[in-house]
Amino acid sequence: MKFGVVVFPGSNCDYDTFHVLQNVMGQETVFLWHKEHDLRGVDCVVLPGGFSYGDYLRSGAIARFSPIMREVKKFAGSGGLVLGICNGFQILLEAGLLPGAMLRNKNLKFLCQHVHIRIENNRTAFSSAGHRGQVLRIPIAHFDGNYYAPPDLLSELEKNKQVVFRYCDENGKLSEEANVNGSAHSIAGLINHQGNVLGMMPHPERASEKILGSEDGKIIFRSMIDYLEKKRGTGKKKATRAFRPTVTPLPPLIGTF
Amino acid sequence: MKVRILVSLKESVLDPQGQTVRNALHTLGYHQVKDVRQGKVFEIELEGLDRAEAEKVIPEIADRVLANPIIEKFSWEILEA
Amino acid sequence: MKVRILVSLKESVLDPQGQTVRNALHTLGYHQVKDVRQGKVFEIELEGLDRAEAEKVIPEIADRVLANPIIEKFSWEILEA
Amino acid sequence: MIDAKTLADHNLTREEYELIVNLIGREPNLTELGIFSVMWSEHCGYKSSRVHLKKFPTRGKYLIQGPGENAGVMDIGDGLAVVFKIESHNHPSYIEPYQGAATGVGGILRDIFTMGARPVAVLDSLRFGPLDQPENRSIMDGVVSGISGYGNSFGVPTVGGEVYFHECYAQNPLVNVCCVGLARKDKLFLARARGVGNAVIYVGARTGRDGIHGATMASAEFGEETEHKRPNVQVGDPFKEKLLLEACLEAMARDLIVGIQDMGAAGLTCSTTEMAAKAGTGMEINLDLVPQREAGMNPYEIMLSESQERMLIVAEPDKVEELKKIFTKWDLEAVVIGKVTDDERLKAYFHGQLVIDIPVKAVVDLCPAYRRPARTPAFLRKVTRFRLPEMPSDLNQVFLQLLASPNISDKEWVFRQYDHMVQVNTMVLPGADAAVLRLKGLKKGLAMTLDGNSLYTYLNPRRGGQIAVAEACRNLACAGATPIGVTNCLNFGNPEKPEIMWQFKQTVEGIAEACRRFEIPVTGGNVSFYNETEGKAIYPTPVLGIIGLVEDTSRVPAAGFCGAGEVIILLGENKEELGGSEYLRLVFSEEKGQPPALNIEKEKRVQECCRQAVRAGLVRTAHDLSEGGLAVALAECSFKGPHRIGFQVKLDDRLRTDALLFGESQSRIILVARKDKARKILALARKMKVRARIIGRTGGRKMVIWHRKKKVVDQPVELGYRAWKNSIPDYFKVKKT
């Protein structure tokens, strides 16, 4: 499968995401420059974490106007798979691809730590490799991850099972303490009504290698790959072209296309 | 033309920043402070448009860019023509 | 009593937020926007003091707590008595 | 005319002024005087420290670049180089904690990427006044937010550091930031204006009136008056810096750059003169072409501005267009402002007039160096000789008290505000002795740590300096790493005072000796003098940043206990040493005695033993002993494991129990291993002539220590954990009203 990682000015998890998709998951991956008007034939678009435009004004508020976002909207509108991680989630909210908004974390501090999230709905393109109620250990790193939606929207989201991940403790229990940023209904990840656009605050790419302490994030990428393979009808037998990338300690120049 | 746009959280949205400021003021002994709401102010210098045009453009900018209508409201005024 | 305090960076101090907002507005075609400065606004509810006291307390709060006079300036107004 | 007041405003002495007149052959104009004043300030010119810094060893087998460039560089094999440097931003962080700390991070990041390296880690060493005073809390809050705000946004993980509280930092907080970068060995860039006729290009943010005279300010003592002057502090723009990083690295990768230098302290002045002086060339620039943020700036302001996020590049004329294209792509300005000349002069034009014309060598290389008088401080006699107070009856309670001391307690309140995982390399997160980064695709990794103990240095600067080196290396050894290179930040009072100068000299000599014996070169660093307010100086505070190489990242031990029933081994000897301990300070308010003795040969053997045990895959957990001694180190192992496991430890040393539990004797490490491996560790230690013994086992929910058949510590893990965990956050809890 071919993944595209969008590079906005100020993105800083772009290479991390690229690294995991290409070197850990073995998928063909390209960077997509924010000024481009072409998604270069990718099967899936990932909006990575970071501080697009410095997160000035509001997180994700300026990035939504980038030329590439017009293409991403079209792509999403026609059923293309879009994953927004952290800042990517914020951009999806600001761009109206997902409902709701982000407020500052309840303690008004940036938070970088491992958290636990529970899979609420595993019948999505982003969570099918896990089971319902499964608890994942994945880090967060954000200032504005306190999800907000008006009450009627929240009940609609719940009714449609659009809440895919919720913050919980290590045993899968919800609590105010486990909901570190104060999100409404402990929402950590949210999918659109059509089921092809997911935003999540935790960083699965930071939890995809054993040496970094957790591989739970791979469940999300695995699910996406499975979904795309099924959709393309390649089935189980014809495995996707495995990439044998040479992994280097230094990233290739991001933005050199 | 000089314009001021104020953006703040809607009443229905909790404002922990404002509350923290209020608590800090209380700690310092300013108990007269009953409530604080914190928001953003944009002072914008506009050029080459008349008042009527400005009155169209300003709320447009505020609504499209400066405020997120899900959580924020805005107000504006022209400071200097 | 309802009071509004505006805090913004001094003129000579770099305002990266304001600049980024201005650039974004240009990209969206709002070329009439010459300059943007972004600051903070505090809407404060005061209780139990008269106008004269308020006029003493407000700038004190602004100077001591809300603004760092090294890089910021402030202004204030009483919205409702 | 240059009068006495003007000179005083520029922090120049009459003699220095006469030297300037001599060097340039005439009276300087005001702009030229400003240039000399910043370049000859303590901050840039190292007037008082240079003669002493020469004592540092600067050679070593991995060394590529020693002191003198923007950062030091070490060879780590596989065609890679590690680039690192530490910088202080103490004064600005006191005046404007958020921006002061933020721009401190910004500055050190530029030092690293200007050499062609991608910043991969930041560490920060912070010192504040006690947290019970609200001003200190607000400074700390601002500083931590500033570091977090800049580093997180830029996308570099902040992986380690230290936080220490003491009254002496109440009006002189210390903010030292260290950055580590990774580069290809064959693609390093230097600050050289080579090639007569080459273009001089200004890139990055526009120049404003910010931070003018920041460098001279950082070289002056604070007093009432400075408070009123309210100097202009810079505001950082991490977003722009991130763009600048990507654009510079892209230009470097495409071989478009001959030389490059960041504009940090002393801005355009420093970058133009230094680049020319180092290359033996000159430079001619047109100040009208310098991108300006504010209208009506004069040459003085343009040359001395310390606006952030700017770089100066020298490139061949036919590469300029391609360079510009790259910067435009990253939404940055790149403007040719002049060219490289052969006359070894800096010439600048403004509105068509020649306004600066000075020999660059005079500015850069001929700053006077002072051998300032040094005298043993009078207070030393009073503090070093003293009698140990009587032992408190309830050491079990003292144990809790120590765990809750902000100097020992958990620092998560700080580092959880830092993105310490971005770039997906951080294997050992903040909270362990040293941070460890894996290198993608390679077996090896990098370990790094910052260390310093100012109470030791206060009581005995030479030994304090040595211990700082030893402890930093010990932290690395716990990760199985070999120390390869050193950077250091020396924070002191006013060097014109002989007693301060003595402290400085002694500390430097201590560090130099230790580095020589550990065979690690000092590749650079920073000196911050004049850390005084109202005549009261901080304790002499050296901060050592040491980089280590981990051969096999799969063998790096954990910081905490991994499971129950494992064997706890102590390497090294317990001695009756309580001088300078956190225990004495906290419990008796005594800052007295001699800091613990250090035998460097023994220390090296202990470290080597630890390293070999780790490399052989014998060690599950490793932790060195420092503040709070053995009892605290054991407790930290309990708290830092994933399951918070207790321990049972039995000791029979013939010492005072308090010294045994809380004394800070050097050269000690706790190793934890499974039973079969423990025996191998003991054998290894015997072979290496290192004292090693089994002192107990992990397990249970309690922390228990026996001393000669008496139970002296017995606390539930959870109780200790809460004391340790909540200490700092509790100070910041907002009282709901």
Ligand SMILES: Nc1ncnc2c1ncn2[C@@H]1O[C@H](COP(=O)(O)OP(=O)(O)O)[C@@H](O)[C@H]1O
């Ligand atoms: N300012 C800081 N920034 C990041 N990490 C920090 C900071 N202060 C302390 N830490 C982390 O907390 C842990 C404990 O610090 P400290 O007690 O000083 O360790 P040690 O005594 O082993 O040097 C270390 O892992 C350190 O990296």
Ligand SMILES: [Mg+2]
């Ligand atoms: Mg240590």
